[in-house]
Amino acid sequence: xxxxxxxxxxxxxxxxxxxxxxxxxxxxxxxxxxxxxxxxxxxxxxxxxxxxxxxxxxxxxxxxxxxxxxxxxxxxxxxxxxxxxxxxxxxxxxxxxxxxxxxxxxxxxxxxxxxxxxxxxxxxxxxxxxxxxxxxxxxxxxxxxxxxxxxxxxxxxxxxxxxxxxxxxxxxxxxxxx
Amino acid sequence: xxxxxxxxxxxxxxxxxxxxxxxxxxxxxxxxxxxxxxxxxxxxxxxxxxxxxxxxxxxxxxxxxxxxxxxxxxxxxxxxxxxxxxxxxxxxxxxxxxxxxxxxxxxxxxxxxxxxxxxxxxxxxxxxxxxxxxxxxxxxxxxxxxxxxxxxxxxxxxxxxxxxxxxxxxxxxxxxxxxxxxxxxxxxxxxxxxxxxxxxxxxxxxxxxxxxxxxxxxxxxxxxxxxxxxxxxxxxxxxxxxxxxxxxxxxxxxxxxxxxxxxxxxxxxxxxxxxxxxxxxxxxxxxxxxxxxxxxxxxxxxxxxxxxxxxxxxxxxxxxxxxx
Numbered sequence: 001x002x003x004x005x006x007x008x009x010x011x012x013x014x015x016x017x018x019x020x021x022x023x024x025x026x027x028x029x030x031x032x033x034x035x036x037x038x039x040x041x042x043x044x045x046x047x048x049x050x051x052x053x054x055x056x057x058x059x060x061x062x063x064x065x066x067x068x069x070x071x072x073x074x075x076x077x078x079x080x081x082x083x084x085x086x087x088x089x090x091x092x093x094x095x096x097x098x099x100x101x102x103x104x105x106x107x108x109x110x111x112x113x114x115x116x117x118x119x120x121x122x123x124x125x126x127x128x129x130x131x132x133x134x135x136x137x138x139x140x141x142x143x144x145x146x147x148x149x150x151x152x153x154x155x156x157x158x159x160x161x162x163x164x165x166x167x168x169x170x171x172x173x174x175x176x177x178x
Numbered sequence: 179x180x181x182x183x184x185x186x187x188x189x190x191x192x193x194x195x196x197x198x199x200x201x202x203x204x205x206x207x208x209x210x211x212x213x214x215x216x217x218x219x220x221x222x223x224x225x226x227x228x229x230x231x232x233x234x235x236x237x238x239x240x241x242x243x244x245x246x247x248x249x250x251x252x253x254x255x256x257x258x259x260x261x262x263x264x265x266x267x268x269x270x271x272x273x274x275x276x277x278x279x280x281x282x283x284x285x286x287x288x289x290x291x292x293x294x295x296x297x298x299x300x301x302x303x304x305x306x307x308x309x310x311x312x313x314x315x316x317x318x319x320x321x322x323x324x325x326x327x328x329x330x331x332x333x334x335x336x337x338x339x340x341x342x343x344x345x346x347x348x349x350x351x352x353x354x355x356x357x358x359x360x361x362x363x364x365x366x367x368x369x370x371x372x373x374x375x376x377x378x379x380x381x382x383x384x385x386x387x388x389x390x391x392x393x394x395x396x397x398x399x400x401x402x403x404x405x406x407x408x409x410x411x412x413x414x415x416x417x418x419x420x421x422x423x424x425x426x427x428x429x430x431x432x433x434x435x436x437x438x439x440x441x442x443x444x445x446x447x448x449x450x451x452x453x454x455x456x457x458x459x460x461x462x463x464x465x466x467x468x469x470x471x472x473x474x475x476x477x478x479x480x481x482x483x484x485x486x487x488x489x490x491x492x493x494x495x496x497x498x499x500x501x502x
């Protein structure tokens with residue numbers, strides 16, 4: 001690579017893709033601060049492996065980002081994330097439309113899933129990659145991706161069911177009263 | 179139902195990240211972090227706590243591996259006693275110049291020169307980073323050039339410990355220099371053995387003390403470059419990093435391991451392999467390992483001159499290594 005090209009490539013890549021990568025990192029980590037830390041760590045690794053900049057730097061960066069997240073980057077931050085979630089839960093307005101609340105609740109639950117399942121779900125439903133593409137990014141067998149996605153979605157569905165139950169019960173009660 | 183959940187999740191993720199933007203200067207921050215990590219690693223390896231203000235290591239907690247005292251311990255004690263006896267008759271290394279060439283995966287090579295209490299440690303850029311820009315970023319592939327140097331320098335006739343960074347043409351210093359550890363019995367001694375730098379100029383005494391306190395054990399004999407060498411393995415040490423260093427690398431602990439190979443006849447070191455793993459902070463755990471091959475040279479004027487750092491003309495003096 002010619003002189004100064006490496007720095008140029010990185011600047012150009014970030015000018016085009018930084019926001020999207022940052023959004024993925026925030027989803028993987030649960031907060032802007034932690035997402036920024038994750039993206040920073042991935043960038044540092046990219047710099048350490050200059051060869052990656054000569055190939056497809058975005059693919060390398062994305063792979064590093066997800067792998068760091070799946071490996072439990074910032075493990076001790078789990079408590080902080082939980083506290084963040086509890087705080088967020090307390091702030092839910094009671095008169096919010098149920099469907100919108102469910103979307104928020106699903107994301108909050110997503111952030112409580114194990115790092116591997118979360119990484120798979122973000123790749124599948126945020127990045128909209130296929131199972132094969134997700135497996136390629138994470139460097140895992142496709143079967144592992146399938147089972148992680150399946151387990152993660154099962155937890156989310158359980159939440160969705162329990163979310164709708166009180167609503168249904170309430171509707172039933174109203175019917176009896178009428 | 180499942181499709182609904184997937185769709186709702188997708189919408190939820192979109193809502194959750196709406197308005198999220200990457201902060202400015204991400205690339206520059208990554209370059210800075212990498213540069214700090216390199217400098218701090220060199221500081222950890224050199225044990226230059228007194229000189230590197232930002233990398234000050236405050237050793238507040240430790241877990242020195244327990245020496246072997248039972249079972250095979252008796253044999254080990256006899257072996258150690260034998261080696262200690264031989265070491266006492268070994269050559270006095272302070273009259274020779276040590277040159278250590280270290281290689282490590284992913285990092286550039288380093289060369290250390292030691293004569294008496296003087297040391298010079300130089301790190302070069304790796305082949306994949308032929309030249310480092312003032313920001314610390316690598317600019318091209320191939321070649322190798324000095325990246326940083328640490329050690330002793332005489333400035334206006336007075337001895338200083340200096341830290342020179344070639345990529346940004348700066349240097350900093352402090353009067354005097356950290357004294358070399360007398361053994362690896364201390365945590366800092368064990369930590370320094372895990373890096374590419376050479377920790378002492380009094381090797382026979384160092385080995386004797388280290389085996390004597392149980393911080394290392396004789397673990398076998400091997401052949402290195404056709405010569406028989408005695409293998410001495412250090413007990414792992416865990417050191418807590420504090421202050422500037424912990425902030426710079428965003429990690430809390432370093433776990434250090436090392437193995438020393440000494441010539442079975444002279445008891446002069448011929449090779450040191452070491453590794454240190456930093457962990458416990460928000461940054462991912464990081465492992466640095468190196469192998470240092472050692473040569474012993476005659477104390478000619480030319481060889482002795484290489485044990486001092488020279489500050490190149492035009493380099494700017496800064497107050498602290500934190501500014502480099």
